Amino acid sequence: MHTQELQHTVTPSSKKSNNTSSIIPERDDPHSFHAHSNQISYYFLPQQWSLTLDQLQFQFQIRSDKSTSPQLAIQHFFTGNQLAPLHSPILIYKEAWTGIDLLFYFQNGHLKYDLVLAPGSNIHDIGIQVLHTDLIAITESGDLLLHSPHGMLKQPLPYSYQLSTYGKKERAVSYLLIDQHTFGFELDGEYDPSLPLVIDPILLLYSTYLGGSGTDCGLSIDVNSKQEAFVTGTTASANFPTTSGAFQTIQTGFESIFVSKFNTAGTSLLYSTLISGSEGERGVSIRVDDGGNAYVTGETTSSDFPITSGAFQTEFKGIESAYITKLSPTGSTLIYSTFLGGTETNSANSIALDSDRNAYVTGITQSRDFPVTSGAFQTRNRSALQTSFFSKLNATGTSLIYSSYLGGSNFDAGSGITVNTKKQAYIIGLTGSNDFPTTPNSFQTMLPGNNTAAYVSRVNADGSSLIYSTYLGGTGDDTGAAISLNGNDEAYVTGQTTSTNFPVTPNAIQSQLAGTQDAFVARFNQAGSTLIFSSYLGGTNTQVGSGISVDPFDNAWVVGETSSTNFPISSDAVQPTYGGGSFDAFATYLQLQANTSNRILYSTYLGGSALDQARGNANDNSGNVYITGDTQSANFPVLSRSFQTQLAGGEDGFVSKIGSPSSTIRGATGATGAIGATGATGAIGATGATGPRGPRGARGPRGKRGAIGESGA
Structure with missing residues (x-):
């Protein structure tokens, strides 16, 4: 069975959409049907179906040389399909190919189609011809792309399995290009022809454990243009998976940072390295630039944490220090690595990058001598407990472009940061300070209760003032x-x-x-x-x-x-x-x-x-x-083809990739x-x-x- 969702995702418009979410027979032809959903019109004829959005149209036809003469009818249940909801009417092309039915139905407001393969049927009999297309292509990640003069339709890589009395067994199925305008499906591994086959592009593309025999936790993830995932976190495992040639492969403290880069399929590590000194540290946030360099931030208690010559701060000053580390594209060397902190406790919780590869971080400090810059928004720590900070480090890691406290007289914590194309930083966190700096006309200028509230602050490009700053809470x-x-x-x-x-x-x-x-x-x-x-x-x-x-x-x-x-x-x-x-x-x-x-x-x-x-x-x-x-689950949902399929310790990290929940039409x-x-x-x-x-x-x-x-x- 092949499940494919046909959902149109658009930016808001004034155009009214007709969302009947039902398949309706044509009045003058009981063998033809139509449906409307999310501004898309669907039409069904005995041998073909189409979808239309403004000038964008795709017409699909059952390939005749491999098909029978399918019967087209509406049913309100289908015993062979365990995924289709019973309350949803199902339009069935019965015996579209020998032993294979083609189903259409609405689920969660979106139209889906399934291919139901009975035991003994041949997957290679399936052929779907797409009329009026310029090109059909399969991406490196296995998605199917259909190009027309007015736009493109994307269908995610199928995820497939067979069901028996013993449970679910995964099967590897991919799209197959039969000719320039026709696609089908290909089995890429073992298969039991006595069982029905479920081919499902929705939605778990890979899912894997990541860890050794100790305690491991994934804390942050980013992805590059090749759909390769970069993960950082913390590990206490002496046998955490590292790769040959990586910067550091041996655990030197009780807890280390890890940085791991996965291939597109999630089946192997392109590199995996530790970064640590003789004590403990965590990798809390990671971002990747367009050159494949990974930037990691977090905190360390190691005075011998790996720091590079000429970095902004080479001395460990406090009980705990924030750090910013830039790792090479191969994971083999540190391009720069610097401490960031004063003589008390300091930790960084989030990192962002601008187009010039300057790094922005936010976090928490108890230090009165946290490094701030002249002219920054707030140069004094007003809290007796802890306060937020935000800092911008130059592209070489040698100096701060700006650095500022952000907080009131109680306690504050910076949790997340991002930056726009104007190089203005946005920060989110929490505060218990009734004098946290807010701006006039912002959404919420007073602490709404006696407890903690979220805050959201937007900083100007040179870090000297707040464009807006607001509480958010009850x-x-x-x-x-x-x-x-x-x-x-x-x-x-x-x-x-x-x-x-x-x-x-x-x-x-x-x-x-x-x-x-x-x-x-x-x-x-x-x-x-x-x-x-x-x-x-x-x-x-x-x-x-x-x-x-x-x-x-x-x-x-x-x-x-x-x-x-x-x-x-x-x-x-x-x-x-x-x-x-x-x-x-x-x-x-x-x-x-x-x-x-x-x-x-x-x-x-x-x-x-x-x-x-x-x-x-x-x-x-x-x-x-x-x-x-x-x-901590030994039965966490991982896929058999992924990098690590078993829990290795008491707690492992995990990395999961979920496909786009809809085929995306990009029109006009x-x-x-x-x-x-x-x-x-x-x-x-x-x-x-x-x-x-x-x-x-x-x-x-x-x-x-x-x-x-x-x-x-």
């Missing part, structure tokens, strides 16, 4: 965790809240607190004066929002963890039910538009029977999302232009710099190593 505890930007410089944020009066908008997906603590998702206007969208996200127990990344259509992926068995999950989820244990990770794809009926486009659990937590995420240029975190751009549009989305990767959230101990004054929590040695 009368409970609110924590800002991660931040991302769209192309209009509007900030998207996530975190968690216990406030029953957290500010939500009329277009919220969830307007009330559902559990003891919910995640929140919010979108600000450019000026930081108004919420375009704000919503709770959660079930009846506890949720944490950890990472957020925005796609080119102003929708957002949010990841985190939940202990709720009724967390909002879509019907097409790769894991529709709670895995068990204290927490499962979640990944949710949301529409966050203004003045519209917003909804969850896709949502899934990721977890097994123990503790599972998602810590950060990033998008690639095809709309896929990459997630990292940590798991011309065939060449459509290819360019796909490339352009790579720029969003830079904005994804805000994905990972800061240490979990950031709620209150942070002691030495206190933020490590369950990831500790």
Whole structure:
């Protein structure tokens, strides 16, 4: 069975869409049918079907030399299809090919098609001819691209398995180009012809453990234009997987940073290295530039942490120091590495890059002598506990372009940072200070309660003033965790809240607190004066929002963890039910538009029977999302073809890639232009710099190593 979602994703327009979400017979021809969804019209005839959006049209035809004479009919159930919901009418091309049925139905508001292969049928009989196309191509990552004079349709790489009384067995299936205008499918491994075959492009493309025999945790992830994932985190494993020629392959302290680069398929490590001194350190945030250099930040307690000659700060001054390290594209050398801190506790929680490869970091410091620069926004630490900072390091790692405190008289913590094309930094965090610096006319200028609130601040290009700065919260505890930007410089944020009066908008997906603590998702206007969208996200127990990344259509992926068995999950989820244990990770794809009926486009659990937590995420240029975190589950959902298929220690990192939850139609751009549009989305990767959230101990004054929590040695 082949499942493919046909969903059109567009930027908002005034055009009214006809979303009947039903397949209807034509009045004058009972053998023809039509449907409408998300501004797309679908038409079905006995041997072919088509989809139309404005001038963009794709027409699909059952290849006649391998097909029978299919019967076209509507059914309200189909016993051979375990994925199609019973309440959804199904349009069936019965025996489209010998022993193979073609099904269309609506699921979660989107039209899908399945190919159901009965036992003994031949996958090579399947041929779907696409009329009026310029080109059919398969990308390096296995996606199918259909080009027309007016746009492009993308169908993700299939994920396939067979079902028996013993459970699910994965099978490798890929797209096959039969000729210039026809595609089919190819089996790439073992196959039991006595069982039905499920070929499913939705949506888990790879999922793997990453760790050794000790405790390991993935904390941050980024992806390059080749769809190669870069992960950082912390490891206490003496046998953490490293690669030959990497910068450091031996654990020298009780806890080390790791930086691992995966190939596109998630089946092997292109490099994997440790970075450590004789004590302990964590890799909390990672970003990759267009040259393949990885930038990592976090904290270290090692005075002999590897620092490069000529770096900005070569002396370890405090109890714990932040650091910024730039790793070469091969993972073999440090291009630069510097401490960043004063004589007390200092830690960095997030890093971002601009087009000139300057690095921006934010985090926490207790130091009165944290390195700040003349003319910076705030040059004095006003807190007796801890305060936020934001710093900009030059491209060579030798000097600070600017560096500033950001906080009031109580406690503050910087959790996430990103930067726009104007080199203006955006920071999110939490504060308990009723005198945290806010700006006039910002959304919320006063601490809304007696507890903690999130804050969102936008800094001008030279770090000397705040363009806007606002609280975000209610009368409970609110924590800002991660931040991302769209192309209009509007900030998207996530975190968690216990406030029953957290500010939500009329277009919220969830307007009330559902559990003891919910995640929140919010979108600000450019000026930081108004919420375009704000919503709770959660079930009846506890949720944490950890990472957020925005796609080119102003929708957002949010990841985190939940202990709720009724967390909002879509019907097409790769894991529709709670895995068990204290927490499962979640990944949710949301529409966050203004003045519209917003909804969850896709949502899934990721977890097994123990503790599972998602810590950060990033998008690639095809709309896929990459997630990292940590798991204690021996049955965490990993794929057999991935790098590491078994839990190696008490807690391992994990890396999962979920495909775009829809085929994406890019219309009215011309065939060449459509290819360019796909490339352009790579720029969003830079904005994804805000994905990972800061240490979990950031709620209150942070002691030495206190933020490590369950990831500790």
